[in-house]
Amino acid sequence: MGRVWSALVRPWVIGVLAVAVAGAGFGLYWFQPWKLWQDETVREALPGDAARPPAAAPPSGASATPAPAGPESLASGELISHEHTTSGTVKLLRLADGSHVVRLERLDTSNGPDLRVLLTDAPVKEGRAGWHVFDDGAHVSLGKLKGNKGSQNYAVPGNVDVSRFSSVSIWCDRFDVSFGAARLAPV
Structure with a gap:
């Protein structure tokens, strides 16, 4: 037996x-639990500062209108925490060539799997009510989060009408949850 x-x-x-x-x-x-202990810091310069071509001289007799000194800030907001403690500033910028960039400044959040930056039309709600709303309506993924700390830039596709969007979320695509978000208020 x-x-x-x-x-x-x-x-x-x-x-x-x-x-x-x-x-x-x-x-x-x-x-990917190890990401909770791994920080990735990104320090990107403000877009357009280093790559701006020198201004051409105006034709004789024409008055010179100065080019903008740098990117024009259209809207901004402060990040609030959702699933993870998150802080920093979000800015929507228009560059000299007319393109748009979402800039995260002094970002500080947890790392996680499949984090993305979403430009959305969803309202920013505090607490658990705001955790899952950012992929419900119109939204555009601006790409994977480059790092969970620091300052970084995300190009907005040229065919996107930025006036249709009112918020930005640090979004975990794997678990459909916002780590943090900011309402974009015109400046």
Whole structure:
């Protein structure tokens, strides 16, 4: 009886162990818990400052209108915390060439899997009421979050009408939750 029992238990134990190892591997991939202890700091310059071409001289007899000194700030807001403690400033900028950029300044949030910067039309709500609203209406992903700390720039696609959007969210696409968000108020 001992041999029969041992022959039956061994495959069962091996099967349970294989399922447990596969489950642990999937859980580690899906949740990526190590990111909670890994900070990525990004320090990008304000767009347009270094790459601005020198101004051309006006034709003779024409009055010179000075070019803007830098990017024009159209709207801004302070980030509030949602799923994770989040702080910093968000600015919507228009560059000299007419393109738009969302700039995050002094960002400080948790790292996480599949974080993105969303430009949205959703209202910014405090507390749990604001955690899941940013992908419900119109929204544009400006790309993966470059780092969970620092200052960084995100180009807005040229075909996007920025006047249709009123907020920015640091969005975890894997779990459909906002880490933090800011209402964009015209400046």
